[in-house]
Amino acid sequence: MIKNIFLFICSLLFHSLQLLAQTDPFSGTWQMVYSPDAIMPGIKFQLQIGPSQQNILYPAHIFISCDSFFAEYDLLLAKKNIREVGISKNKFPRVQRPFGLKDRTLFLTGSFDLSKDLKGAPVLNFLRIHSKQKDIIATTEVNSDSAKLVAKLKHFLGDEDISLKKISSIPWHSENSDDILEPALSPTYFGLKDTVYLPTRDGVVNFSGIKKRKNDRVSVTLNGIVIFDKIDIEKKTQQSDILLRPGVNILTFFADNFGNDLPNSSRLNLEFGNKKFALDFANRKDSAAIFIAVKLICDPDKSKDRYFAEYPQSGPESLLKKDEKLVGGIKSVKQQLTLAIWDEVIDDGDTVSIKINNEWLIKGCPVKKTPKFITVTLQPGPNTITFLADNLGSIPPNTSVLEIIDGKRRKSYEMESNPGEKNLIKIFYDSGTPIK
Known part of the structure; x- marks a missing residue:
């Protein structure tokens, strides 16, 4: 009896997934094999697309294999119209062996266009938008045989026509697919x-x-x-x-x-x-x-619970020195706040220093992809956070995200600055009156 119930549930789930796929022409598995000659192995390229969020955002996954090379990447697709989905800039590598593709953020720059072939079968054609991207190269040194393979992958991803045929209508799902649709959980920034x-x-x-x-x-x-x-x-x-x-x-x-x-x-x-x-x-x-x-x-009401009230700038406080730039201002009902600082893009050697009310919180702090947390105590009334770039790292300008957190509320600022520039954030601590 239990076995029959289990089989019934599995059958119902399978048919439900098939029904979902039928209503969404993008979800499912798409594939092609690129074989320009009979000497070198072909490149197998597979795109798996998950169920959409509001028929607009699609978590997706790419498999690429050729000879000894095998890689898997997570990405996000965004529906532009009934035929076209844009491809996220970043593709997060789940697997890359025996080497990785260094500029994976910029390969497949463009969108996929849904159409039909001469037999009426659905196909996804890659519409490439050319950019000033760097060469697609390996992340580690490779031997001469692998160098030929890298060149072949570079040509395929950067220049060749890519046309994918649908081989399955079952939407893709994995333990990581839901995270792609949640910026706070996603392994990298996918444009959401x-x-x-x-x-x-x-x-x-x-x-x-x-x-x-x-x-x-x-x-x-x-x-x-x-x-x-x-x-x-x-x-x-x-x-x-x-x-x-x-x-x-x-x-x-x-x-x-x-x-x-x-x-x-x-x-x-x-x-x-x-x-x-x-x-x-x-x-x-x-x-x-x-x-x-x-x-x-x-x-x-929910906005008040999740975000700080804005602190408008007026009077003498709005007068800035030549090297100062006011980034923003907030009001806080809590005296202790947490600052989180990280780089959303890449660890490129940036370091920063931060003051509060002319007292140093940190000096020469490396900015990593993993957030660094700092606790600050506000004085009643106006407070000033001063954010300074110490260097330019390997990729100018100095970039980072500074987020202010009080447990429930949060506010983030994207910082781009050069040495000598001061980014200011004003925080008004109201110790008695709740923010309205």
Whole structure:
């Protein structure tokens, strides 16, 4: 009896997965074998796509094998329209042997386009967007035979036509696939920002950051609906009112090309009541990315629980010295806060120093991908965090993320600075009156 019940549940689960796959043409397993000649082994390329989140974001997995080389990468896909999904800039390596591909962040820059072959079978064609990417090379020294293999992989990933046929409609799932859709849990940054809680459902979006004669084109979707479609924002000022639906909304900002001066450097500005933020392809971690996505929720009460109130700057405190830049300001009802500092992109030797109210918290601290936590005690009233870059590391400028945490609330700042520059964060500690 128990065995029959178990078999029934397995059968029901299997048919449920098949039904889900039938309603989503992207989910499933896609494959091709690249064999340019009969002498060298072919390259097997397999793309597994999981079930979507709101029919927009897809966790995905890549297998690449050729001769002795075998690799697996996690990535994120973002739906642009009914035919096309953008590919995340970063591909996180789960397995690479006997060597790795050093510039794995930039191979497969572009999107997959869904169509059918002459027999009517579904295919995914890779639409490449060329960028100023570095050569795809091995992470370790290789022998002469492996060098030929690296060159073959480089040619395939960087130049060859890639067309994948669907071999299974069952959505991909693994113990790590759900983490790809959660920025706080994902093993690397896949282009999905932390969820933003907003005070109102109605907002305004517009663009900035475009240089003349750059010819950048961008698209924007909200919950899968196109707001802007392949627009050249240099030619016309673009602005639109948007209205969020109740619950979770997904807004995605796409780079349609890299213009004349690679890569795309467009910036999408969003304003909801007193909440302002931006999605910016000029930021280092999103440079040469195809998309930036963010989940938006209108829940004023929840926003108070998760985020600090803003501390507006006015009067004498807003007067800055020549080498100072005000990054932002918050209000706190707790005297003790935690600062977390890390680099979301790469460990490149950056070091920083931090003061609070002219007293040193740390000096010459290396910025790693693993966060370093520092406890700070505020004085009543205004406080100033001073963030200084000690060097430029191996990849200028000095970049890091500084996050302020009080146990429930959090606020993060992306720092890009050069030696001699001071980034300031103002914190007003209200020791008696709760923040409203």
